[in-house]
Amino acid sequence: MTGLAVIDTATAVLPLPAPLRLGAMTVTRREYSAVRATAADGTRGVAYCLSREAPMAEIVGRLVAGHAIGADADDPEATWERMLRGSAIVGRVGLVRRAIGLVDIALWDIAARRAGRPLWRMLGAGDGPRPSMLVAAYPTPERPPRAVADEVLAQAGGWTNVKISRLPDPGYMRELIGILNRELPAATGLVVDAGFGWRDADEALAEIAQWGDPRLAWLEDPLLPEDVAGCARIRRASGLPVSAGDEVTDPEVLRALVDHAAVDVLRLDVVAIGGVTPAREMIAWAAERGVPVSGHVSPEVTAHLGIGVETFARGGNPYDPAPVFVRGGPDFDGRVVPPQTPGLGFELDPGVFDFERSTR
Known part of the structure; x- marks a missing residue:
């Protein structure tokens, strides 16, 4: 057995050129937390996430890492159980589960690198192109719908879906969705992300009714995902496909959304959700019920899981600077194809994440 020897953490803060507004949230910068795990033989695995301004690196170091050190580097599933049980007194969901997820992803990276195989092969997910979604635009009141539509259309070729955020102005959304429904390539669907922006189903349905006749691949996160009954009602009453589950740490919430046809x-x-270990279980569970799964952010990892991959433009975009510090990973050109290199197949720029100065 080769044990896990060290877990390092690092944090990076990158400003955005302009604030993003999504639902009730305003984002002015992106903070990322990263983990680098090292096995006794020197094999390293990495993972990163949007911290959402939470102290993720500290949580990993204080509450999670100690339960993974010394574990079998080739058995991430057993280590996941150790981490969950070891930290159960402070959190089986929430921020602690996110911290477990970061370490778990890095451990799967190590296991696959030691096996000399890309992670998708180790998981049996295949390497065919994944359904892809480009986060293409965040409308703002000062930009006319035509300008936002042109931004989306300039990027849309080849993607399964393109996504825009909801602006709480029904007339604006009616015009913008109308342009995109007319002008998007026939093979590219449109997703509208409501960002949990409506209080309840009544408010959502009243606003959606003013959008005209929108043709959407799906309406994303209309309500908080715990409002399963409300999501189900929006789905039934609006006639729009609905998706939900972003940021959920409790598997029971995801199961409820499926079980109640929401x-x-x-x-x-x-x-x-806690990393690759519980994610692959949830993906298999949803597949048994005929429900497709779309990954939320983390495209370098979700590409290995055989599910839909969400990403921002890789050549520079004003919404998510993560591509500037990722080296390698999947091919993103409308089609998303996982890499053939061992492990996750990417590294983090040491100029952005300074692990050498981290606390172990």
């Missing part, structure tokens, strides 16, 4: 597409955040 979603057409289940959204899954591989870090939030």
Whole structure:
């Protein structure tokens, strides 16, 4: 057995060129937390996530890492159980589960690198192109719908879906969705992300009714995902496909969304749900029920899981600077194809994440 020897953490903060507004949230910068795990033989695995301004590196170091050190580097599933049980007194969901997810992803990276195989092969997911979604635009009141539509259309070729956020102005959304429904390539669907922006189903349905006749691949996160009954009602009453599950750390919430016919597409955040170990279980469970799964962010990991992959433009974009510090990973050109290199197949730029100065 080769044991896990060290877990390092690091945090990076990158400003955005302009604030993003999504639902009730305003984002002015992106903070990322990263983990680098090292086995006794020197094999390293990495993972990163949007911290959402939470002290993720500290949580990993204080509450999670100690339960993984010394574990078998080739058995991430057993280590996941150790981490969950070891930290159970402070959190089986929430921020602690996210911290477990970061470490779990890095451990799967190690296991696959030691096996000399890409992670998708180790998981039996195949290497065919994944359904892909480009986060293409965040509308703002000062930009006319035509300008936002042109931004989306300039990027849309080859993607399965493109996504825009909801602006709480029904007339604006009616015009913007109308342009995109007319002008998007026939093979590219449109997703509208409501960002949990409506209080309840009544408010959501009243606003959606003013959008005209929207043709959407799905309406994303209309309500908080715990409002399963509300999501189900929006799905039935609006006639729109619905997706939900972003940021959920409790698997029972995801199961409820499926069991109560509240979603057409289940959204899954591989870090939030606790890493690759529980994610692959949830993906298999949803597949048995005929519900497709779309990954929320973390495209370098979700590409290995055989599910839909969400990403921002890789050549520079004003919404998510993560591509500037990722080296390697999947091919992103409308089609998302996982890499052939061992493990996750990517590294983190040491100029952004300074693990050498981290606390072990």
